[in-house]
Structure formats: structure tokens, C-alpha cells
Amino acid sequence: MKGMNVKLSFIEFSKKLLKNYFIIVTGITMAIAFLGMNMYPNERIPYDAFLSPLILGIVAILPSYIFYSKNELTFKQMLFRKILHFILLVITQLGFAYVTGLLKNAEVTFLLAISVFAVYLFTMGISWIIDSKTAIDINRELKKMRE
Amino acid sequence: MRVRIEKVNKKEEEHVLIRCCKANEEVLEIIDFIKSRDDTLLGYEDARKCQIPLRDVYYFEGVDNKVYAYLKNNVYEIKNKLYELEEIYSTKKFFRCSKSVLVNLLKIESVKPALNGRFNAKLLNGEQVIISRSYVPELKKILRI
Numbered sequence A: 001m002k003g004m005n006v007k008l009s010f011i012e013f014s015k016k017l018l019k020n021y022f023i024i025v026t027g028i029t030m031a032i033a034f035l036g037m038n039m040y041p042n043e044r045i046p047y048d049a050f051l052s053p054l055i056l057g058i059v060a061i062l063p064s065y066i067f068y069s070k071n072e073l074t075f076k077q078m079l080f081r082k083i084l085h086f087i088l089l090v091i092t093q094l095g096f097a098y099v100t101g102l103l104k105n106a107e108v109t110f111l112l113a114i115s116v117f118a119v120y121l122f123t124m125g126i127s128w129i130i131d132s133k134t135a136i137d138i139n140r141e142l143k144k145m146r147e
Numbered sequence B: 001m002r003v004r005i006e007k008v009n010k011k012e013e014e015h016v017l018i019r020c021c022k023a024n025e026e027v028l029e030i031i032d033f034i035k036s037r038d039d040t041l042l043g044y045e046d047a048r049k050c051q052i053p054l055r056d057v058y059y060f061e062g063v064d065n066k067v068y069a070y071l072k073n074n075v076y077e078i079k080n081k082l083y084e085l086e087e088i089y090s091t092k093k094f095f096r097c098s099k100s101v102l103v104n105l106l107k108i109e110s111v112k113p114a115l116n117g118r119f120n121a122k123l124l125n126g127e128q129v130i131i132s133r134s135y136v137p138e139l140k141k142i143l144r145i
Helices: A010-039 A047-067 A075-099 A106-146 B025-038 B082-092 B133-142
Strands: B040-045 B048-053 B059-063 B066-070 B075-078 B094-098 B101-104 B108-113 B119-123 B128-131
Touching: A010 A047, A047 A075, A075 A106, A106 B108, A106 B119, A106 B133, B059 B082, B082 B094, B082 B101, B094 B128, B094 B133, B101 B128, B128 B133
Parallel strands: none
Antiparallel strands: B040 B048, B040 B075, B059 B066, B059 B101, B066 B075, B094 B101, B108 B119, B119 B128
């Protein structure tokens, strides 16, 4: 291929991330609500606690800008950025936890990093399984079309 | 559907006759396919004009305000815009697989996942093109998945 000339707009990309941001914020809010109701049913939270899902959402979404590219990324480029994205995600999550005083010792730090890794791997795995199934369906129909 | 081939003399014109109760979607698809066998488009190799059979095109790509048609071994410049080719040839099994590529579905050997909901399409000539995530639903619609 000679290269790509049609640019993916930065605004278009940001709009997609904004949609993801609100999904993440909703997820965090639900997680806080359900975990709180089950684990600390008698605790009450202050008003400023409502800001934490919004801030956590920003922390989670900002590293996604690593995927922005004016051109279509090749598989290798995407894989490289995925690895970079994961590293950035761990750094921002640990940074946020450190600033808010959640990182009390090395054990907690390690557990948080492992948790991020496990969730990342899990979502990638699920996505890969779904895409593989889609690829099988597409290949079957393409074969029919060629015949 | 029964298929019958009838040989004709060299002097006679070759033609395809479809005998059906109704020209349904399947029949129209067959007509489109037959017509696409005859389609050619004008391409330029340096300054030389060439008639390119559409069926030989693997994909079209837009690069720096120019559009190129990629065949098995040759690349030709096409004077149309990519969106014009998309409009003209969408019924000829050409599919917009990313912002800058229009691929011939009949030239795709196989696809495999390429991270982030995208797919890597391996063409019959060994080249690979990316199917962007946002174009996958359209492909599934075309293939009736």
C-alpha cells in the first residue's frame, strides 16, 4: 500500500472517547453503589465522593489517546500501542491511588497493578474471542461469495 | 437452480439467458455479477492510458488526493474520487473497509482479528488490508451475518 491519506479527525476520536468516558463513569458509580451497599451498608458518603467516579473516569480514559492516529494502524503498531496503553494505565491508576492515599504499602501497590493487568487481559481475551467468532463467520460467507 | 451451458458458434454473440419466474434478489445478484465481468475502468500507468478489468482490481486506495487501483502485479492511478468509486462499484462487491481503502470482497482470501475490533484481510495476492472497526457492521450486513 502506498499509505493512507484520509485523516481520522481528532475531534471524532475524542467524541468516541467521551462516550467511553461516560460508560466508565457509570460503571464506577454502579460498582461503588453495589459494593458500598453490600460491604458497608451503614456508612454514609460526603457530597465530594460523587466526584471520584468522574475523576477516576478521566484517569482511566486519558491513556486511550495513545490509540489516536491520523492513519490506520497496522497490527504491529496497534499491538505496540496496546502494550504502551497498558503501561500508562497502570502508571495513572497507581499514581491516582498514591495521590488519594490508597497506596499504603508495597503489597497494595502490587495487588492493584495485578488487578489492572487481570482486568485488561480479561477484556482483551473476551474481545479476541468475539472477534475470532466474527472472523469465522465472515470467512465462511466470503468463501460462499467467491464460489 | 439448474445451470445449463449451451455452446454456440464462434460467429454468434455470447450471451447469458436467465429463465426465472421472478427477478428476485438472487437473480439480480447474478445479473450484477455477470455485468461486473465486463466492467472496465480507465487507469493511468505513468502517462499511459489503460483499460483495467474491474474484476482484476484487488483494492482502491486514496493517497494524497490521488486514487490508485491495485491489481495482482500492477498499480494504476484512477482519476475518480474514492467515494465516487464506492458509489459506482458498491454493487460490484467492492466494500469500503477503511477511510482510504475500497476492497474487492471477491479478492479476500481470509480475515483475522487485528486488535481493537478491527480485522486484517489477507488478499489473494498476499497483500493485507485493515478493516476498520466502524466498517465491520456494514460488512456483516453485506454478508448477511
